[in-house]
Structures are given as structure tokens and as C-alpha cells.
Amino acid sequence: MDQRQRVFSGIQPSGNLHIGNYVGAIKNWVAIQERYENYFCIVDLHALTVPQDPKELRRKIREVAAIYLASGLDPQRCVIFRQSHVSAHAELTWLLNCIARFGELSRMTQFKDKARKEGTESASVGLFDYPVLMASDILLYNAHLVPVGDDQRQHLELTRTLARRFNNLYGETFVVPEAMILKTGARVMALDAPNEKMSKSSPRPASYVAILDDPDTVRRKIRRAVTDSGTEIVAREDKPAITNLLDIYAAITGKTVPELEEQYRGRGYGEFKKDLAEVVVEALAPIRERALELLENPGELEELLEAGAERARKAAAPALHAARAKMGLG
Template structure:
């Protein structure tokens, strides 16, 4: 059985972009593969976080994963900070990573432009920690959205650097899995930008736990393009193309089918139907989320159970790495 691993950074709330680009696929993979899904709360520290909110949000994200349909029995679902091996392997990999490789990371460039007051070393080495997340579990496939592709490339490079210096056979070479449709869901107000959960303008994204009224409003006020034809054309009709992509993934209808269905209709028709579809998809998620959040003891128990199962595997890999590089192990 192939091993699948993926995670999300604990900031904001999960968005429709996270769902369509990644978690929807995590869900599909859970019955067929050996899956690990985690909450990247160490990664969250690369941007300043209020400690109380970060803690609270870790529970919230865990509940959001479950509410979206990830099964804590079938999968190993855990928080990164519960498994210290992530940080430990990250250090070993950091010492193998040329600065130049990190300098090329487009996400670092974007983030350091956005967070000019806090360009810390963690923001720079972020992809190395991500490589540790992946390599610790001997993951074969990493289901992610388009924006993580470059980070996974770096992880693959690191496997090569490690093997050159210390020999082969310790790590598995991971492959990204990026969906054909929905790998880059765009912002609702500015469809040339990625939909992001840390966007300050909440009109730009739909959070999976937004209430239905809010969702409806956000979709109906999404920026559309000049013209009136409902056609998929990213260059000239970025807004409509984005809405069609969301519609297509959530309804399992092809874009061509949707173009046919909406021939001769107006943008408004599409928005009304899409709002309804998004609401009906997310309403049960929100209800389940609210229910789960009422029982912290239960969430704690599930999270610690996940951590324990993850740790057994992480320890095995780390011990082999320490042995290979010549570090004394406890």
C-alpha cells in the first residue's frame, strides 16, 4: 500500500481553495491508501501568531479536517508539534540545504514582501521543515495544490543530496499529486491572485465554516469580467473561469458540460446556482464542525492517539538518519 502524506498550515480557517485543491483528494485517497494528514502548527510560527489563538486554532483545524470527512481511524491525523522528530530531522536537512535553493522559492519571495516587518529565518527555511514532514514517514505521494509543487521539488532534491553524502536507502522519493482541475483556486475579488486563508480581506475567500448567508454573499459579489458569455477562458475571463472551476469540481460536471448548460444565460444565473451548490456542500461540514468543537476532551483524545501512531513511524526513520549521519541517539 502506498503511503500518502499531506498537511495544512494552521492559520485562518480552511478555505474552499484548500478543500478543492487538496483536502477533497485526501478524502478520496483515505480508503485506498495508508494516509497521514497533519496540522502544520510549527509552520504557523513563521508568521507571528497570538499564542492563545494558535492553540485554539489547532483544535479548530483538527475538527475541520474531521468535519470535511477525514476519518481518524482510517488515517493517522495529528499535530506536527506532538511529534518532535519533525524538528529534529529538519535540522539535519537544513545542514544539507544550499542557501541558493531556498532563495529560489517563490513563496518565500511573496511572503517576505508581505511580512516585511518579520522576515525571520523560519520563513526562509520553511520548505526544509516541510521536507522533513514528508521524509519522516516514507511518503510516496503528496496530494497538494499547485503552490506547493516547488517545495516538493526541493524535498526531492534533498533526497538526492542526502544520498550523495550518506548513501541511499534511507528515504523514499516522494511524488507530488496535483489535481488537473482546481489546483489553483483564485481569489473571489481578484481572480489573478490565489485564494488564501491568510488574506486580510475575507471577501476574497470562502471559509469552509462560513455560515450560509455569508457564503452566498461572497459568491454573488465575486468579481466577474466584462462581456456576458459564460466561457472558460483564464486569460480574458479569469473571474468566470474561476467560478466554473469551483462549480465543476463540486458538481463533478465537466467545464464543457457547464458551458453548454449556461449557454445564453447570464453571469448572475451561474452565481446563484454556484452559491447554492457551495452552501449545500458546506452546510453539513459546518454542522459537524460545530458538533465536534463542543467536546474538547474527545478531540484531545483523538489527536493524541494520532500523534502516538505517527511517532512510532517517525522514530524509526529518525533513528536510521542519526545512525547514517553519525549522531549519537538517545
Template sequence: MPRIFSGIQPTGIPQLGNYLGAIRNWVHLQEEFECLFCLVDMHAITVWQDPAKLKEQTLQQAAILLAAGINPDQHILFNQSAVSAHARLGWIFSCIARIGWLNRMTQFKDKVGKDREKHSAGLYVYPTLMAADILAYKATHVPVGDDQKQHIELANDIAQKFNYDYQTEFFPQIKALIPPAAARVMSLRDGTKKMSKSDPSAQSRIELLDTADDIAQKIRRAKTDSNPLPGTVAALNERPEARNLVEIYAALSGVSVDNVLLQFEGNGFGPFKEKLTELVVATIDPIAQKARSYLKDPDHIKTILHTGAEKAKAIADPIVEEVEKIVGFIR
């Protein structure tokens, strides 16, 4: 069975965009792949994290994944720092990767802006750790958004260079699994910006621990315009907030944007928001309730993560030990 590795940073509470863009897809992938789902806490500290908050959010993230349908009995759920193979292989890959490759990584440029010199070295080299996350398990497939495709290309470059430098065929080619219709969920306060866990305004996002009342309030307050809903997609192009709400409805209901507009053409946003609230609550509230139930017993969550880490080590340790032998380390 093909093997998938996918990671998510345990910083902030996952929001609707994370669910529609990644988590929902992960649940479906469990049916056809051997899956490793990783809370990448080592990536999280490339920018400073409050230690107590990082622990709390790691448990919250795990609870949400379990509540959403990740099955730790059939697959593997663990936190990255519990498996030393990631760091060991990450260092080797930092010595394989070329500075020019890292200089071309657009996400680093986007994150640091003009303050490049003030950021951590870890943030600069974290794509090599990301490559190690995947290849420590010889994973062949990685579900990613379009904005992460460059990282998979770099991981393949590193793997190919390792194979070439050491005259081996040790590492496989990685395929990016990009969902064909991944929803791009935007902020409820600004339809030109992506919905984000890190936005200062909690009103900009629907979190996967929100109550039904929280969700209703946020959708009611979501920014819109004064015009009724149009009948065509083209008419939404200059109305980002309207387009965002319509696309959320389409993604959750499993129908096209055209069909949503056909259903609600001519309606104001009051009635539409009521229907959207019903749909979001029906999707998110059961996950939030289950997650809050898990969080009442944090030791149980820790046991699941510990068990997952042991399973992950059983796969990764022999692979990374073989890499260390290939490069000449005495084992």
C-alpha cells in the same frame, strides 16, 4: 501500501479553494494509500502567531478535516509539534541542504518581497523542515499543488545528498501527486487573485465554517460584470470574475467548463448565482455543520490529535533514531 504525508497550516479557517485543491483530494486518497495528515503548527510560527489564536485555529482545522471525511481510525491526523522527530530531522536536513538551494526557492522570494532581512530565519529554512516532515515517515507520495512542486524537488535533493554523503540508500524517492484537474479558486472580490485564508476581506472567500446564509450572501455580492454568460471558454479569458464563478461551478458539479457554459449561455449572473449558491451550500454546509458539532467538544478533538501523534511517533521515532545513528550521534 504506499504512504502519503500531507500537511496544512492551522492559520485561518480553510476556504473553498483549500477544499477543492487539497482536502477533497485527501479524502479520496484514503482509499488507496496509508495517509498521515498533519496540522503543521511549527511551520505556522515562521511568522508570528497569537498563541491563543493558534490553538483555537488548530482545533478548528482538525474539526473541519474530520467533518470533511478524514478518518482518524484508519489513518493518522496529528499536529506537527507533538512529534519531536520533525524538529530533530529538520535540523539534520538544515545541515545537509545547501544555501544555494534555499536561495532558489521561489515561494520564499514571493513571501518576503524586498523585506528579506526582516523575516525569520525559520521562514528561510522551512523547506528543510518540510522535507523532514515527509521523510521522517519515509513517505513516498505527497499530494501538492503545482506551486509546491519545487519543495518536493528540494526534499528529493536533500534525501539524495544524505544518501550520498553517508553511503546509504536510507531515504526513498518522493513522488509529487498533482491532481490532474485541481481547481484554482480565485477571490470573490478580485478574479485575478487566489482565494486566500489571509485576505483581509472575509467577503473574498467562502470559509468551511460559513453558514448557508453566509454562503448565499457572499456569492450574491461576488464581483461580476454586466455581460451575460458566453457560450465558449475563450470568451471568458478577459472576464476573470466570470471565469472564476463558472470554474467553481464546474469543479463542484464535476462537469467541464464547456458544459456549464452550454447550460447557462445567455443567462445573466442573477440566475447563475442562485444555482451556484445551491451547489456550494449543498457541498459546504454539511461540512460546516459537522465541524461546529466537533468544536462543541474540544477535548474530543484533542484526544484524536493526541492519539494520532502517538501513532505518528511509532513510525517516525525509529526512522529518525536510525538517521541519528547514521550521522554519528550516540543513542
């Protein structure tokens, strides 16, 4: 029996996976494959909280799977699967809904932000309830650690609250998970608006570098990335654009920001961005090439995902059965 700590994480198959998803999540996942028992999910049920074109969603699910594999995630060393193919995620969500509180969910920042922009009346119940599904994703596998960025910390705290509440009500059942703090690159900002987080659903293609962008597109986007006033290449609060670009450079190369500041002392923004573009191209080009190869054989991708789902179903069954039994449904 595997005695390593369990890690759970996932990405929605919507929009275009970008450099922020790579350096903030996938690159870190690849690095921890040997140390932990890892479950890496394509969270397609979460994608349904906003309207999706079914054909496009199916394509995006395969695309995310291809990027996972092309980035170096190995199905022999971790479990890669589609959330919707493990029905325990939806079933545990209902059980946890019955102990979650309306007030807790209404305070979730992401829901409040989206409801403020689009109006509460038009927001789906799924969007409101999304954090409980996220809690189910994690608790089903009794994950000890969850890699999270700043925008998901509040949701992880709700997961911890629900685990403790269930344990107090029904007896020890779930592991209370801890945050796995990500290193440099956990929060990559938009290239054209460094006060906004880089978003894979952004309507502005210039705001992100997609993992599947071709090399010339990558170079063009980084060349056109906004910069701050002045010419000094330093990470400072009053220089958010250059700070963001330095963070990306550091996350890809493994160099520290102070090392990069020293390397580019006295040099201009143009030279810095030209070098950064080549670093990004060098990191992403082989991933893009391999992902496109994998996408030419969707049947093989589907087989890999189904094999992962079967492993995930077996891993999730004990926690779900225990929760059902303790609530009187056994």
C-alpha cells in the same frame, strides 16, 4: 504490514480554511483514504514562521482538526495529528539543514515574495528555513506521494533534492517522493481578484468563502463575486473571474467545465452565481454543522489528535533513527 503507498499532506492552522482548501486538498484526501496509507497533519510548527497569538493558534488547531473530521477524514483509515507533537519533525529538520544549501533556500519563490513585500531584514529564519521543515515532514514518513498545488511544487522539488543528496552522501535512506497532481480545483482564485490565489489569511473576507461561513454569508459572497465583461459563461484566459467560478462549480459537483458551459449557454451571470451559491451551500453546510458540534467538545478532539500523534511517532521513528545513525549520531 501495510503495503500501500504512503501519502503525506498538511494544512497550516492559520487564517480561515476556505472553499479552495476544501476542493483543492481536503476533498481529495477523503477520496483517497482507502487507496493509500495516509498521514494528514496540522502543520502548526509552520504557522510559527509569522507571529501568532498563542490562544488563537490553539483555537485554530482545534478548528482545522474539526474540519478534517467533519469533511470525512476517518481516524480509523488515516493518521490525523499535530506536527508539533511529533518531535522528530524538528529533529530531522536540523539534520537536513546541515546538508541543505543557503543558495537553494534563498531561491524559494515564496520567501522571495514575502521578503520583497516586508523586507529581508525583518523576515524570520523560520520563514527562510520553512522548506526544510516541509522536507522533513515528508521524508520522515518515507511518503511516496505528496498532493501539491502549484505554489508548493518548488518546495517538493527541494524535498526530492535533499532526499537524493542524503542518499548519495550516506547511503539509501529516504524515499524520493513524487507529486500527486490534484484535479480540478487545485488552484482556486480570490472572488474579488481572480488574478490572486484565494488566501485563508486574506484581510478581505469577501475574497474567500470560509468552510465555516453560514449559508447566507456564502450566498452573499458568491453573489458579490466579480465577473468579467460580456455575458458569456465560458472558461477562457480573457475571462479569469468566470473561469474561476466554473472551476469551483466543477470541483464541487464533479461535472466538467465544458458540461457547465453548455448548461449555462445563453443564461446570465446572475442565474449562474445563484446556482453556484446553492451548490456551495449544499456542500459546506453539513461540514460546518458537524465541525461546530466537534468544537463543542475540545477534549475529544485533543484525544483524537494525541492518538494520531502516537501513531505518527511510531511511523516516523525508523527514518529518524536511520538518518541519525548514518550521520554518526547513532
